[in-house]
Amino acid sequence: MTLPDTRTRIQDTAATLFRRNGYASTGLKRIAAESSAPFGSIYHFFPGGKQQLAEETIRTAGREYGRLVLALLESVPDPLESIEHAFATAAENLAATDYADACPIATVALEVASTNDPLRLATARVFDEWVQAGTDWFGRWVPDAESARSLAYTMIMVLEGAFILARAARAPDPLLVAGHSMSQLARAAMD
Amino acid sequence: MTLPDTRTRIQDTAATLFRRNGYASTGLKRIAAESSAPFGSIYHFFPGGKQQLAEETIRTAGREYGRLVLALLESVPDPLESIEHAFATAAENLAATDYADACPIATVALEVASTNDPLRLATARVFDEWVQAGTDWFGRWVPDAESARSLAYTMIMVLEGAFILARAARAPDPLLVAGHSMSQLARAAMD
DNA sequence: GTCTATAGATTGATAGAC
DNA sequence: GTCTATCAATCTATAGAC
Numbered sequence: 001m002t003l004p005d006t007r008t009r010i011q012d013t014a015a016t017l018f019r020r021n022g023y024a025s026t027g028l029k030r031i032a033a034e035s036s037a038p039f040g041s042i043y044h045f046f047p048g049g050k051q052q053l054a055e056e057t058i059r060t061a062g063r064e065y066g067r068l069v070l071a072l073l074e075s076v077p078d079p080l081e082s083i084e085h086a087f088a089t090a091a092e093n094l095a096a097t098d099y100a101d102a103c104p105i106a107t108v109a110l111e112v113a114s115t116n117d118p119l120r121l122a123t124a125r126v127f128d129e130w131v132q133a134g135t136d137w138f139g140r141w142v143p144d145a146e147s148a149r150s151l152a153y154t155m156i157m158v159l160e161g162a163f164i165l166a167r168a169a170r171a172p173d174p175l176l177v178a179g180h181s182m183s184q185l186a187r188a189a190m191d
Numbered sequence: 192m193t194l195p196d197t198r199t200r201i202q203d204t205a206a207t208l209f210r211r212n213g214y215a216s217t218g219l220k221r222i223a224a225e226s227s228a229p230f231g232s233i234y235h236f237f238p239g240g241k242q243q244l245a246e247e248t249i250r251t252a253g254r255e256y257g258r259l260v261l262a263l264l265e266s267v268p269d270p271l272e273s274i275e276h277a278f279a280t281a282a283e284n285l286a287a288t289d290y291a292d293a294c295p296i297a298t299v300a301l302e303v304a305s306t307n308d309p310l311r312l313a314t315a316r317v318f319d320e321w322v323q324a325g326t327d328w329f330g331r332w333v334p335d336a337e338s339a340r341s342l343a344y345t346m347i348m349v350l351e352g353a354f355i356l357a358r359a360a361r362a363p364d365p366l367l368v369a370g371h372s373m374s375q376l377a378r379a380a381m382d
Numbered sequence: 383g384t385c386t387a388t389a390g391a392t393t394g395a396t397a398g399a400c
Numbered sequence: 401g402t403c404t405a406t407c408a409a410t411c412t413a414t415a416g417a418c
Contacts, residue, residue, distance in 0.1 A: 022302045024215035027411065038385045100305045106355055107301040111213045113358035114291045124359040153365060154372040157352025164297055164351050167304035168315040174344060181345040181376060188379045219394065229403045
């Protein structure tokens with residue numbers, strides 16, 4: 001039962017707080033406190049300060065979440081059922097965390113889009129990564145590359161939008177509606 | 192050529208800044224400066240401080256944006272063309288404002304979802320209003336009430352997600368893809 | 383590498399003159 | 401109603417002892 005090293009604890013705590021409360025309202029002092037790390041260690045491991053910490057967090061948490069969603073999609077053989085299952089699971093996770101844990105980077109992405117270009121770019125790269133992975137996945141059932149890409153884009157966008165509405169309403173319904181719509185759209189594209 | 196009154200100038204400036212930079216990183220001092228209002232006037236007109244200002248801004252700007260989108264949908268007779276036209280217009284507006292003016296409440300909604308319940312509720316009410324208006328609009332072509340509601344939900348969600356990706360990438364493509372997907376989904380529901 | 387102390391700027395909010 | 405001055409708290413970041 002060993003604790004993760006200091007750097008990892010800082011990153012994980014930062015990921016959680018950025019995800020739930022965003023970039024601007026997450027203080028480094030709180031990150032230090034909740035990760036049980038001395039304040040100075042943040043600047044020891046992340047000399048670039050808050051921005052560097054956020055940049056690495058976006059990259060790491062973004063990649064991890066992409067893999068998680070893809071694994072979820074792979075866990076059911078039928079693609080249409082798989083889509084609905086993935087959205088339903090996201091709904092369960094959201095409700096189970098008191099509507100806190102949705103997309104790991106969306107809040108930060110909107111916050112920094114117009115004011116912090118390095119962070120904006122970091123979020124854009126993660127979204128591109130997700131779109132690419134989604135395109136490959138849809139490509140198994142949709143031969144036309146352009147359609148597969150369009151479906152991947154749309155699935156990510158409707159998921160992001162559903163997260164916003166579900167967190168605001170503190171209700172899982174938007175995610176379930178989104179999953180249903182997305183599977184209908186995929187079905188239409190597979191004809 | 193008279194200037195709007197002080198209270199209105201404060202509200203409008205707040206709406207712009209909250210929309211572009213979010214709630215946490217928008218300071219009251221900046222709102223006062225950019226609205227050419229004395230700092231004390233903010234507390235004169237909004238005794239509840241930043242939170243009251245944000246609450247009224249969410250309600251006002253949210254309602255206004257809903258009307259704007261609905262008017263956009265009404266401006267083209269064919270529903271499917273209308274949807275694509277609305278998303279294309281949103282893409283143009285976004286690009287024309289250097290990818291700043293997307294949804295007026297989404298950034299704030301995500302920021303406050305887990306930390307400020309009055310503001311969370313204000314955003315939830317705006318989304319509900321939009322869903323209701325969208326349901327009525329789709330209801331003209333989709334007789335089944337449940338389907339109309341589902342389409343309205345999905346249109347709002349995919350628009351919100353497209354705004355996130357478009358701002359991050361500084362590219363209009365996500366909005367165009369979203370519009371195309373949404374019109375396909377509506378077409379499938381109208382059969 | 384760990385940890386404390388603190389600088390320097392900025393925040394939301396208040397008081398009070400006019 | 402307008403405007404200035406200021407408080408107390410908080411923020412990111414840095415310096416330096418151990």
